[in-house]
Amino acid sequence: MLVQILNGLVYGGMLYVLSVGLVLIFGLRRVVNFAHGGLFMLGAYVGYAAYGIGGFWAAIVASIVVLGIFGIVLDRLVFRALQKQEPMVTVLVTFGLLMVLEDFVQSVWGKDLLTFTTPPSLSGTVAIGAVSFPVYRLVVIAAAVIVVGGLSAWLKLSRAGLYVRASSVDPVTTAMQGVDTEHLSALVVGVGAALAGLSGVIAAPLLALSPSMGSTILIESFIVVVTGGLGSFTGAFVAAMVIGQLHNLGVVFVPNIASMVPLILMVGVLIWRPAGLLGAKA
Amino acid sequence: MPAATVNRPMPRKRLSAFPFVLIAIAVFGCILPTAVNSPLLLTLLTSATINGILATAVGLLIRHSGLVSFGHAAFFGAAAYVMVLALERTGISVETVIIAAIVLPTICAFGLAFVMLRVSGVAFSMLTLAVAQACYELVMRWRELANGEDGLAVKLPNRVFGLAVGVFQRPDSMFLICWIILMIVLLGLWFLGRSHFGTLTLAIQDNEERARFIGYETTVPRAIIFALSAAVAATAGVLFSLYNGFVTPDTLHWTLSGDALIMAIIGGARSVWGPALGAVVFFFIRDAAGGYTEHWPALIGITLILVTVAMPTGLSGAFALVRTRFGGARNG
Amino acid sequence: MAETWSLEARGLTKRYGGFFALNGVSITLKRGEIRGLIGSNGAGKSTFMDVLSGRGSNLGGEVFLEGQNITPLSERARRRAGLARSFQKTNIFPELTVRQQVELAARAAEEDNSEDVLRELHLLQYADRKAADISYGDQRRVDLALALVGHPKVLLLDEPAAGLTMGESLALAHLLRDLAERWDLTVLLVEHDMEVIFSICSHITVLHLGQLLTEGTPGEVRANPEVVRAYLGSAAA
Numbered sequence: 118m119l120v121q122i123l124n125g126l127v128y129g130g131m132l133y134v135l136s137v138g139l140v141l142i143f144g145l146r147r148v149v150n151f152a153h154g155g156l157f158m159l160g161a162y163v164g165y166a167a168y169g170i171g172g173f174w175a176a177i178v179a180s181i182v183v184l185g186i187f188g189i190v191l192d193r194l195v196f197r198a199l200q201k202q203e204p205m206v207t208v209l210v211t212f213g214l215l216m217v218l219e220d221f222v223q224s225v226w227g228k229d230l231l232t233f234t235t236p237p238s239l240s241g242t243v244a245i246g247a248v249s250f251p252v253y254r255l256v257v258i259a260a261a262v263i264v265v266g267g268l269s270a271w272l273k274l275s276r277a278g279l280y281v282r283a284s285s286v287d288p289v290t291t292a293m294q295g296v297d298t299e300h301l302s303a304l305v306v307g308v309g310a311a312l313a314g315l316s317g318v319i320a321a322p323l324l325a326l327s328p329s330m331g332s333t334i335l336i337e338s339f340i341v342v343v344t345g346g347l348g349s350f351t352g353a354f355v356a357a358m359v360i361g362q363l364h365n366l367g368v369v370f371v372p373n374i375a376s377m378v379p380l381i382l383m384v385g386v387l388i389w390r391p392a393g394l395l396g397a398k399a
Numbered sequence: 400m401p402a403a404t405v406n407r408p409m410p411r412k413r414l415s416a417f418p419f420v421l422i423a424i425a426v427f428g429c430i431l432p433t434a435v436n437s438p439l440l441l442t443l444l445t446s447a448t449i450n451g452i453l454a455t456a457v458g459l460l461i462r463h464s465g466l467v468s469f470g471h472a473a474f475f476g477a478a479a480y481v482m483v484l485a486l487e488r489t490g491i492s493v494e495t496v497i498i499a500a501i502v503l504p505t506i507c508a509f510g511l512a513f514v515m516l517r518v519s520g521v522a523f524s525m526l527t528l529a530v531a532q533a534c535y536e537l538v539m540r541w542r543e544l545a546n547g548e549d550g551l552a553v554k555l556p557n558r559v560f561g562l563a564v565g566v567f568q569r570p571d572s573m574f575l576i577c578w579i580i581l582m583i584v585l586l587g588l589w590f591l592g593r594s595h596f597g598t599l600t601l602a603i604q605d606n607e608e609r610a611r612f613i614g615y616e617t618t619v620p621r622a623i624i625f626a627l628s629a630a631v632a633a634t635a636g637v638l639f640s641l642y643n644g645f646v647t648p649d650t651l652h653w654t655l656s657g658d659a660l661i662m663a664i665i666g667g668a669r670s671v672w673g674p675a676l677g678a679v680v681f682f683f684i685r686d687a688a689g690g691y692t693e694h695w696p697a698l699i700g701i702t703l704i705l706v707t708v709a710m711p712t713g714l715s716g717a718f719a720l721v722r723t724r725f726g727g728a729r730n731g
Numbered sequence: 732m733a734e735t736w737s738l739e740a741r742g743l744t745k746r747y748g749g750f751f752a753l754n755g756v757s758i759t760l761k762r763g764e765i766r767g768l769i770g771s772n773g774a775g776k777s778t779f780m781d782v783l784s785g786r787g788s789n790l791g792g793e794v795f796l797e798g799q800n801i802t803p804l805s806e807r808a809r810r811r812a813g814l815a816r817s818f819q820k821t822n823i824f825p826e827l828t829v830r831q832q833v834e835l836a837a838r839a840a841e842e843d844n845s846e847d848v849l850r851e852l853h854l855l856q857y858a859d860r861k862a863a864d865i866s867y868g869d870q871r872r873v874d875l876a877l878a879l880v881g882h883p884k885v886l887l888l889d890e891p892a893a894g895l896t897m898g899e900s901l902a903l904a905h906l907l908r909d910l911a912e913r914w915d916l917t918v919l920l921v922e923h924d925m926e927v928i929f930s931i932c933s934h935i936t937v938l939h940l941g942q943l944l945t946e947g948t949p950g951e952v953r954a955n956p957e958v959v960r961a962y963l964g965s966a967a968a
Binding site: 148149151199204205206208209210212213214215216217219220221224332333335336337339340342343347372373374375376377379380383384387388391392393 | 467469514515517518519520521522524525526528529530532533534535536537540541543544653654657660664694695696697699700701702703704707708711
């Protein structure tokens, strides 16, 4: 049972790191990045390439840096350029981008599944009470904890974080108070994309690499942010943790309909609270 | 107001020509199989027509509710799987199964709408994608039910609606059937657009609060539109399974939803016939791309980006613009 | 019961957190009367209209329409029962033609006098234009038409003359008085323009800080020192 809960934490942590990027971008730009799964996938492949050159830690750094830069470019070329249009325009454009990214990765690395081996230094198991648990999975949990801690500290303590929180509650007023949203947005989308890259690379040893891995996990991260309430950081955290557990329990106990479990949770939450767990009233 | 002098009643008159133009196009389509002797082209046209019906469903939702679905494959694939599973596991007649394959997804959509309509437009889009992909995972994982990614053959009897089953599987005859159904759907949707209910849904899309204050309930009409749209998508799914004789999880995959959405966007969802036109264009581009189809997703992704940014009303919108030349008061 | 009021509100209260936007306001309107509702910004006029028409939920009090308790009814059911309203901030269907939306409203009210309404409000010439394409003043009249069509019993008008020129406002005021008389309407009118209020209202209700300050004929209200201090102030001087 303990192992199940830990596995749930692993998956939930990964989902959180991915989803919180969506929340960040939504908070500032009021749009949903449909290419986010593509960034996750790209992060895994960039990590795969860097791993061959410089090892596991190089892979992590490379993913974060490459995806962070990619995010800044994305903000300038897409989110900023389309900010005066209806949100759906950006959604469609990022959706198109998702297709392009998948095709790009497929052209470079091929369609076949690739395995990203767990680094030797982290490949053992550790005894927790009576059971043994892979060290690497604990590393994933630790990474998620670091992101949760780092992000909340950044949001609470830094000036930029304050603006991001303010903006995710009331973008118009925040912009009117002279906050440099343009500058902030590049930073936020960069951080969001870097987090997607990070989640991709840390997930890589646990999942097989394929160009479509991004669109698969994108679905669950969508469920996370809608269930948590679009734009709510705490909501995304709670939803990611719950869905991480449910995902795992579903796979173990009702494997056939595992994919429906998070969806059923979401339906329940939306009936109970239309704006999501911790979402502001629309 | 730049267009103050333009006489607006004009479009009304022109629109009423629509049924006649449609009938003319329908007749043209019907003589096409006799004129075209290329089975390859007819296969292409049949697929384009089936996908055109799916794209029409996506367009219907956009036009009447302003909601963008990234998951219409759910209804298409659900209909196809109802067909294949019911024919394999029950003794129900094929005609009843076909009706059930359209009705069941429609009812599900109606119920689901009451949950999904509680969220904003963008979140709604996210949910459509999530729901469809969950269905995809379901048939992939539950091998005992649907044989996973290998799919299932549709066990059709010899006669369907009194016609030999081969009629549904030869491109020339099946094209005719799909074409006529598409025309009936378009005509029906055109009437819907001019009906009181159609105007009400436009009003709700325009200003939901005011619609309540002039005395209308606003959730049920939107749920009905979603259900109608699902019914049209399911019809396409039924035609697909009849024609193909084989159903795989690809019928539920997000790339099919995405394709349908892209067809609707390319053709323009503001007119009834735009999405179907988009489907034809889509298939001809794909055919022309030929050797590049390896990179088809990227090609279509780039097309989507370009059309969304440069031509938001799609081909039908551009067409209407050229026709009227009174662009001043047009609203994006 | 001596008389059935056309519209009666008892003790309407609305609270946002600890702040009373409306605190126990009661009002009665006789059939066919045009009642003015005035008060400074934040007095609770729009909140009062919202609570009466069912926008949001009222925390306390009851609303009666011709003796029938409509408190539990939704905004939609209130409109169908004969309580219609217009909005301070133009609230119409920009993508529909003027005729389309007025006919839609008429159909909900199950009484199609949309052509009459279009004619009386001088909207016939724009009837087949998209509402987004007509001028602001014409849009204001479309908002009014949506409330007026289908012979409602009671009309709640929230600053129908907002943003109009002096001449347009007065013309609208006289049109309203004329229509109320001919179509047997009871009107509750919120208006900043005192000239409009004093020229067409037989009685005036004054709100101040969410409470009823006073009620009376235009003359009485004008002479009331509290009203002068709280609201009219320099405007009436």
